[in-house]
Amino acid sequence: MSHRQVLEALSGLLVAMFVAILSGTIVANALPTIAAELHADETVYTWIITTTLLAVTVSTPLWGKLADLFNKKLLIQLSLVIFICGSMFAALTQNVGMLITARAVQGIGVGGLTALSQVIMAAMIPPRERGRYSGYLGAVFAVGTVGGPLIGGVIVDTPWLGWRWCFCVGVPFSLIAMLVLQRTLRLPTTKRAVKVDWLGALLITAAVSLLLIWVSFAGHDYDWLSWQTAAMVGGSLVLGALFVLAERTAKEPILPLRLFAVRTISLSSFASLFIGAAMFGSSTFLVQYFQLARGETPTVAGLLTLPMIIGLALSSTISGRIITRTGRWKGFLVAGAITLAAGMGLMGTMRYDTAYWVLALFMFCTGVGVGMTQQNLVLAVQNQVRLADLGAASSLVAFLRSMGGAVGVSVLGAVLSHRVGGYLREGLAALGVKAGATAMDGSIPDLSALPAPIRTVVQSAFGHAIADLFLFSAPAVLVALLAIFLIKEVPLRTTIAHTAEREPAPSTNGFRPGNGAQATAQPASADGIGPADGARPADGSRPANGTRPGSADGTGPGHHGEVTQGERRGR
Structure with a gap:
């Protein structure tokens, strides 16, 4: 395919990826408002995010395997339809339970968009050239990440709109993506006798779901060391073992175990797990930091995250072009992981009154690290597999990154609730105020309704607690860095x-x-x-x-x- 043909075919994929990114970023900025209106506490706040990540996680390998078996164009259009249905359901929700269900439906669609975009791109473009086009994906990621909070902030701050419209914004973009894909995407279809591994999909869904439920409620509704913990962790391990057995006997496993025999695939997947935990787990609460620790409006909170997005866009675009020119990618993975770990550590030092220019430098550093690692781990894996396993291998990396993100958000959400309570008690005690039951019930506070001294204590508590989340995420990146060091670099193919x-x-x-x-x-x-x-x-x-x-x-x-x-x- 010529460069022009690739760009035409890629245009629909870029719009689809923009929809997937927008679904998370536009809502993240509105979550404090949504949580306050629906009377959600910090645990439920976390689950509104985690549910989508869970749905993305468990559906990604299934979408990837379906891409190896069926028409990729029809599959990505189907994922857009599912996303539209979930978005409209979320816009009409009346309570937290309905919202969480709608977000799960959205997540299934986003899982398809995430997995299939990578697979289709790999089916069109040789690995050596893919770095160049990965830069375009990085740019779309940056636009969606910047535009989402801004659009969400404007919608929430506009009285005659309201947060429900945040879920409707992605619908017209989804329709545009479907039309563009129909007109521009041309891929050969190989007819094969197929049998979908539904048992494997069910077992991995149950195993991951049980693990996330345990992580979300441990330390809040029951102790970390309790019979509930033993039952849930044990059940998750049993289901995981059954999944491995099912994959060994399945004719078309959704996660072929033979892929793990390839060193690059296994190590890249392992690194993606910890990168996802650190990246999603900490950055999810960044908007909450600006709104609750610094008292900014949703619109301003979105604008203040720009340095991170600029760093991500620049590093992904520049590294992609250099990788295309040289065929070498490992150096960028190593440098990206080191930069990301440093950024996380620096973000761990912030407080509610830290100068913004200092925060901007820390966020830029973090964004640069994410930009150099996120897409290049997928690229390294795609360079090592044949066509028949392309979907499964690509979705494996995305699956583990999403699972790491879901676990990270759940764990750090529980940590945040605990740390905020502790810092509130310390701050109120310093003021000579007895901490009431409502001060530590995990609810999202309304800063405007608090007296000035109490408001400062609350802002300080959230600022310090959210900084701790970044600090706790840094070791996860170091584990990923160790895995990246062990990967053997193979120059990218040109076919x-x-x-x-x-x-x-x-x-x-x-x-x-x-x-x-x-x-x-x-x-x-x-x-x-x-x-x-x-x-x-x-x-x-x-x-x-x-x-x-x-x-x-x-x-x-x-x-x-x-x-x-x-x-x-x-x-």
Whole structure:
């Protein structure tokens, strides 16, 4: 495809990604107002966010596997329809229970948009060129992240609109995305006998849901060390073990276990889990910091997060272009993780009265780290798989990142409620005021209704507590950094999976390509990803432009220029 054709096809995907990003950012700024109107406490506030992340988490691998089996264009349009239904349901909600349900429906749609956008992009663009277009995704991410809070803030601050309209804004963009995708997206459809792994989807949904329910209520409704903890954690582990057994026997598993045999995939997925926990877990409460610790309006709170978004947009765009030019990506992952950990640590020092220019520097540093790690982890994984596993592998990274985010939000939400209560008690005691029951009930305070001395105590408590969340998130990034250090860099291919005979596969001596011998049903290689030596992919594809995997042109990571015996037989 030419650059123009790619951009035309990519336009609908970018609008779809904008919808997915907007669904979270536009609501985040309105959540304090929503929580106050629906009488939600801090735990429910967290669950309004967590429910969407949970739905995204559990649906992402299923969407990714469906993309390997069915028409990708129809699937992404279906995910847009589901998102529209969830948005309209959320706009009409009358209580917290309805809102949480609607957010779950939205999350299923967002899971499809997140997984399918990455899969479709990978099906159109070679890994070597994908860094360039990932910069466009980074720019859309930045626009959605900036525009969401601003639009949400304006809607909430406009009396004749109200927070319900926040859920309606994404609907016209979804309709536009559907029309653009219908006109511009052209992908070949491979007809295959399919069997969806519904049992695996059910088991992983139950396992993750039970774990998140435990994390959300532990320390609040029951002790961390209690029979409820034992029952929920034990149940989650049992369900997880059953999921692994189901995936071992499933004909078309939603998460093929053989993918974990590839070092790059397993380590990138592990890193994504902790990056997601740190990124979502801490940044989710940043808007709450500006509104509750600094007393800003929703609109101003959205504007104040601009430095983080600018850092993200710049780093993702610049790193993407350099990766396209050089084919090297690991250095950006390492630098991004270090920068993100430093940003988290610096954000952990903020207080309610910290100078904004200092906060701006800290946020910019954090944004730069996110921009260099988020998309490049997906890129590293996509470079290592064949076409048949592209959807499952891409969704695996997104799944673990979302699961990390959901767990992070739940854990840090519980920590926030506990820390705010402790700081409130200390502050009120210093004023000689006895802390009443309502002061520590976890509800979202109305700062305008509080006397000045009490308001300062509340602002200080929220500022200090939210800073602690960033501080607690920094070690998670360091764990991700360790995993990134262990990843072996493989230069990006210059062919897409449709034209590559063999995806890179690990061997005892490093990565080496397979050969082009003609076969349609041969045993898999030792890593379980590509066909064995002498095998040709089931789709019958050949290398583009006469290139072969492992050649010096970058189409595959050869082993010091060696040609294997299997390659000679295949010629």
